[in-house]
Amino acid sequence: MNVFIVYAHPEKRSFNSAMKDLAVAALTEQGHQVVVSDLYDMHFWAGAGQGDFIAQSAEPLNLQASQLTALKTAGFAPEIAAEIEKLRACNLLILHFPLWWFSMPAIMKGWIDRVFTYGFAYGVMGGPSTNLAGRKALVVTTTGGPAATYTATTRGTVDDYLKHLLVGSLAFCSMEVLPTFVGYGVAYLDEDARQVVLDNYEAYLEIFEPT
Amino acid sequence: MNVFIVYAHPEKRSFNSAMKDLAVAALTEQGHQVVVSDLYDMHFWAGAGQGDFIAQSAEPLNLQASQLTALKTAGFAPEIAAEIEKLRACNLLILHFPLWWFSMPAIMKGWIDRVFTYGFAYGVMGGPSTNLAGRKALVVTTTGGPAATYTATTRGTVDDYLKHLLVGSLAFCSMEVLPTFVGYGVAYLDEDARQVVLDNYEAYLEIFEPT
Numbered sequence: 334m335n336v337f338i339v340y341a342h343p344e345k346r347s348f349n350s351a352m353k354d355l356a357v358a359a360l361t362e363q364g365h366q367v368v369v370s371d372l373y374d375m376h377f378w379a380g381a382g383q384g385d386f387i388a389q390s391a392e393p394l395n396l397q398a399s400q401l402t403a404l405k406t407a408g409f410a411p412e413i414a415a416e417i418e419k420l421r422a423c424n425l426l427i428l429h430f431p432l433w434w435f436s437m438p439a440i441m442k443g444w445i446d447r448v449f450t451y452g453f454a455y456g457v458m459g460g461p462s463t464n465l466a467g468r469k470a471l472v473v474t475t476t477g478g479p480a481a482t483y484t485a486t487t488r489g490t491v492d493d494y495l496k497h498l499l500v501g502s503l504a505f506c507s508m509e510v511l512p513t514f515v516g517y518g519v520a521y522l523d524e525d526a527r528q529v530v531l532d533n534y535e536a537y538l539e540i541f542e543p544t
Numbered sequence: 545m546n547v548f549i550v551y552a553h554p555e556k557r558s559f560n561s562a563m564k565d566l567a568v569a570a571l572t573e574q575g576h577q578v579v580v581s582d583l584y585d586m587h588f589w590a591g592a593g594q595g596d597f598i599a600q601s602a603e604p605l606n607l608q609a610s611q612l613t614a615l616k617t618a619g620f621a622p623e624i625a626a627e628i629e630k631l632r633a634c635n636l637l638i639l640h641f642p643l644w645w646f647s648m649p650a651i652m653k654g655w656i657d658r659v660f661t662y663g664f665a666y667g668v669m670g671g672p673s674t675n676l677a678g679r680k681a682l683v684v685t686t687t688g689g690p691a692a693t694y695t696a697t698t699r700g701t702v703d704d705y706l707k708h709l710l711v712g713s714l715a716f717c718s719m720e721v722l723p724t725f726v727g728y729g730v731a732y733l734d735e736d737a738r739q740v741v742l743d744n745y746e747a748y749l750e751i752f753e754p755t
Contacts, residue, residue, distance in 0.1 A: 343593030346604040372591075379590035379650035380583075382554030393557040397688075435712030436647065439590035439654030446650050477608075494712055497705040501646030 334541075336365045337423035341372045341430040341441040348519045348527055349431050349475045355531055356427065356473070359538045368419055372440045377412070379443025385413050397451040404452045416448040425469040425541065426508070428498070432476045432515075435494040445502055454506050466507035472498065473514045473534070480517040491515050511540075545752075547576045548634035552583045552641040552652040559730045559738060560642045560686045566742055567638065567684070570749045579630055583651045588623070590654025596624050608662040615663045627659040636680040636752065637719070639709070643685045643726075646705040656713055665717045677718035683709065684725045684745070691728040702726050722751075 338356060342349045353369070360367050370377075383389060386399055387408050403409045409417065420426065430441045437445075449455070453464050472495065476483065483491050492499060492513055503510045514537050516530040549567060553560045564580070571578050581588075594600060597610055598619050614620045620628065631637065641652045648656075660666070664675050683706065687694065694702050703710060703724055714721045725748050727741040 343591065343607070344605040373593060377591075379654055380554065380588075381644070381649065382584060394555040396554075433592070434653070434656050434660065435708035435716075436653065438592065439650045439652075439657050441650075442645070442647065442653050443590055443650030445645050449645065489707065489711070494708040496700065496707065497646035500700070501705055505646075 334365050334424035335422050336360050336367045336425045336427065336541075337419050338367065338369045338427040338429055339372065339441065339444055340369055341438045341444075343373050347431075348516070348530075349429070352473065352475070352516060352531065352534055353429050355535060356429070356538060359535055360541060363538075363542050365425075365541065368423070370416060370419065370444070372444055375412070377440055377444060379440050379446070381443070381446040385410055385447055400450040401452040404450065409450075413447055413450075416444065417450065417453060420448060420454075421464065423468065425471065426503075427471045427473060429473045432474045432491065432494075437495075437498060445498070449502060449506065464506075468508050469511055470503040470508040471511040471514065472503075473516075475516040475519045477520045478518060479521075480515075483515075483517065545576050545635035546633050547571050547578045547636045547638065547752075548630050549578065549580045549638045549640055550583065550652065550655055551580055552649045552655075554584050558642075559727070559741075560640070563684065563686070563727060563742065563745055564640050566746060567640070567749060570746055571752060574749075574753050576636075576752065579634070581627060581630065581655070583655060586623070588651055588655060590651050590657070592654070592657040596621055596658055611661040612663040615661065620661075624658055624661075627655065628661065628664060631659060631665075632675065634679065636682065637714075638682045638684060640684045643687045643702065643705075648706075648709060656709070660713060660717065675717075679719050680722055681714040681719040682722040682725065683714075684727075686727040686730045688731045689729060690732075691726075694726075694728065 338353065340353050344350065357367050357369060378384065381396060383394055386403050387410060407414070428441065430438050474491065476491065482488055495513065499510050499513070514534060516534070519527065519530060522530070549564065551564050555561065568578050568580060589595065592607060594605055597614050598621060618625070639652065641649050647653070685702065687702065693699055706724065710721050710724070725745060727745070730738065730741060733741065
């Protein structure tokens with residue numbers, strides 16, 4: 334299948350980056366076609382706005398209306414059109430990022446804001462999308478804090494904090510949202526403990542092994 | 545008191561912008577000093593990373609460590625240093641944005657990622673901040689969907705989706721988080737109904753009236 338990994342971390346020598354590299358290798362080894370958008374490498378602009386569109390207008394900007402028009406007229410700026418085509422082509426979308434302030438890094442949120450466009454990612458009346466429906470979506474993240482702090486009886490789970498993404502964005506577009514993979518407390522793990530996280534992630538990815 | 549409004553909307557002729565202008569006028573009228581960071585106007589870069597710092601290093605980037613060093617050495621890039629000083633000076637922080645994908649626009653998340661820095665906004669061991677503790681924080685947002693869709697028994701409240709911001713960011717830094725002000729369904733309101741939202745917002749802001 335076609336796998337599209339959207340990746341946001343400013344440091345290529347990070348553990349988060351090593352996890353992303355592992356996913357690329359493991360999924361390729363399984364026979365999948367893997368495409369990566371490295372948002373920091375792309376210097377991806379995060380602010381949805383007039384820059385998303387080729388045509389400039391003196392009228393007040395209405396993002397949804399402009400997105401719908403751009404979809405019908407090939408009017409998206411090239412960097413947006415390219416991401417939409419990668420999304421359109423994928424069977425599995427992986428959003429891969431460190432948890433910053435209990436959510437995505439801003440550059441990843443910008444990718445959602447600009448690429449999950451009205452009329453493409455979700456329906457004209459806000460209903461289920463016909464374009465993303467049924468595609469798989471997987472969120473992979475790493476935290477500074479240990480797993481024990483992210484429970485329903487402590488500060489809340491990672492999924493609680495990511496509700497805006499898991500429920501409000503991916504499931505909203507009728508994607509099949511897979512269980513979040515979290516590497517907890519990676520900043521404070523030694524090499525052996527980090528290898529356990531990598532091994533666990535590799536084992537998780539076996540669900541994508543063709544049968 | 546000193547009020548710092550951080551504002552993120554790409555269209556100056558939007559209703560969201562009108563609400564922001566109302567806040568500036570009402571709070572100024574009450575005798576407060578109001579400073580606004582208009583993130584789209586500032587073309588604020590959202591991606592936390594090496595660009596946040598004056599000194600460049602060949603070592604792998606560790607954001608927290610670099611933030612701590614920058615704090616001690618006046619090492620932040622000017623646009624970050626300026627925002628930190630505005631934050632340090634304020635008694636009330638207002639984050640003002642449209643709800644996009646059930647969260648902040650990316651450019652606002654980038655402001656949090658880059659300005660809520662380690663050692664300044666939160667403690668070195670992840671504990672309560674001594675710098676932001678007790679300051680008031682208010683989130684003001686507008687939605688496309690009507691109020692009836694944002695309840696505990698429907699898709700969840702706006703506060704549920706904003707947990708990462710309200711709990712994970714503002715309260716995490718020991719700020720006093722005020723009840724979120726939401727203008728619901730503003731895209732579909734007529735002028736009279738929009739005036740009601742403005743009137744309600746103006747009434748809400750009376751809590752800041754000096755006694």
